[in-house]
Amino acid sequence: MRLPDLSYLTWRVLERHLAVFRRTWVVNLSFNFAEPILYLAALGLGLGAYVRPIAGMSYLQYLGPGLIASSSMLSTAYECTYGAFVRLEFQKVYHAILATPVSVEDLVMGDILFGAFKGLLYGTVILVVLLALGLVTSPWALLVPPVLAVTGVLFASVSLIWTGLFPHIESFNYFFSLVMTPLFLFSGVFFPLNGLPPFMRELAWFSPLTHVVNLTRGLVLGRLAGLPGDFLWVFVLTAALLPLPLRLMRRLVLK
Numbered sequence: 001m002r003l004p005d006l007s008y009l010t011w012r013v014l015e016r017h018l019a020v021f022r023r024t025w026v027v028n029l030s031f032n033f034a035e036p037i038l039y040l041a042a043l044g045l046g047l048g049a050y051v052r053p054i055a056g057m058s059y060l061q062y063l064g065p066g067l068i069a070s071s072s073m074l075s076t077a078y079e080c081t082y083g084a085f086v087r088l089e090f091q092k093v094y095h096a097i098l099a100t101p102v103s104v105e106d107l108v109m110g111d112i113l114f115g116a117f118k119g120l121l122y123g124t125v126i127l128v129v130l131l132a133l134g135l136v137t138s139p140w141a142l143l144v145p146p147v148l149a150v151t152g153v154l155f156a157s158v159s160l161i162w163t164g165l166f167p168h169i170e171s172f173n174y175f176f177s178l179v180m181t182p183l184f185l186f187s188g189v190f191f192p193l194n195g196l197p198p199f200m201r202e203l204a205w206f207s208p209l210t211h212v213v214n215l216t217r218g219l220v221l222g223r224l225a226g227l228p229g230d231f232l233w234v235f236v237l238t239a240a241l242l243p244l245p246l247r248l249m250r251r252l253v254l255k
Contacts (some may be wrong), residue, residue: 005015006109009102013110016097018117027142028118029125034124036067043190054192057221059139063219064130066189072123072148073155077180078089080115081172081251082161087111088167094253104250112245116152123216124146130220147219147231151212154238160210165250183209188217208237 021028040063048059055062087093095108125146130136162175186193186200187209193201204210211230218227 009106010109017114065220068216069212072119075122076115076119076155112156115156119152140219157241160245
């Protein structure tokens with residue numbers, strides 16, 4: 001399957017979504033900002049007082065970069081499941097846009113880029129918080145936003161694949177319970193994976209969030225060993241999955 005083209009009309013769809021977002025950004029940002037901050041306070045400061053240093057890091061240093069990755073993933077997933085479905089089924093935004101010269105591919109790619117934008121934005125907000133707390137120790141952290149942009153496309157694709165396969169709003173509960181929550185818990189955000197049984201470590205390696213956590217933690221703390229392999233894994237998976245939501249959503253929209 002070929003990779004999609006980014007036409008001028010794709011960017012117009014993204015521009016439309018950003019225009020709507022500018023009217024609701026305070027509510028959106030407050031919700032997605034508050035939850036990771038609560039995790040930092042409750043786990044990083046509270047539980048962290050009872051946790052021994054991990055690989056020379058305090059627990060707060062260990063946890064913070066993981067929350068950059070998980071916050072980015074979850075915000076993208078919400079946008080490309082509930083957000084996309086509401087635009088399709090309830091608001092009929094898709095129908096209105098497709099009455100213009102915009103193609104289905106332009107429309108879906110616009111949604112993917114908007115989902116990636118949200119992941120980039122919310123992940124970067126957490127990065128700024130960590131910087132203010134003195135938890136960013138390396139200038140390599142400047143590469144975190146580009147990494148979040150690429151991984152945002154990956155998680156947007158995964159989320160839209162589910163939306164295209166199971167186009168019912170109730171099905172998204174299963175997506176977050178059966179897909180997002182296991183990734184959130186077993187991808188190295190909260191604890192090192194080397195303490196898991198061998199078969200669970202092998203399963204965790206296939207989690208895309210594991211590699212994104214490795215990237216954000218390594219860049220924030222200046223620990224670069226193995227990061228090119230993590231980025232290559234994410235990039236290849238993104239390229240492999242990207243055509244699938246285009247096919248599935250085209251079928252759904254035309255139906």
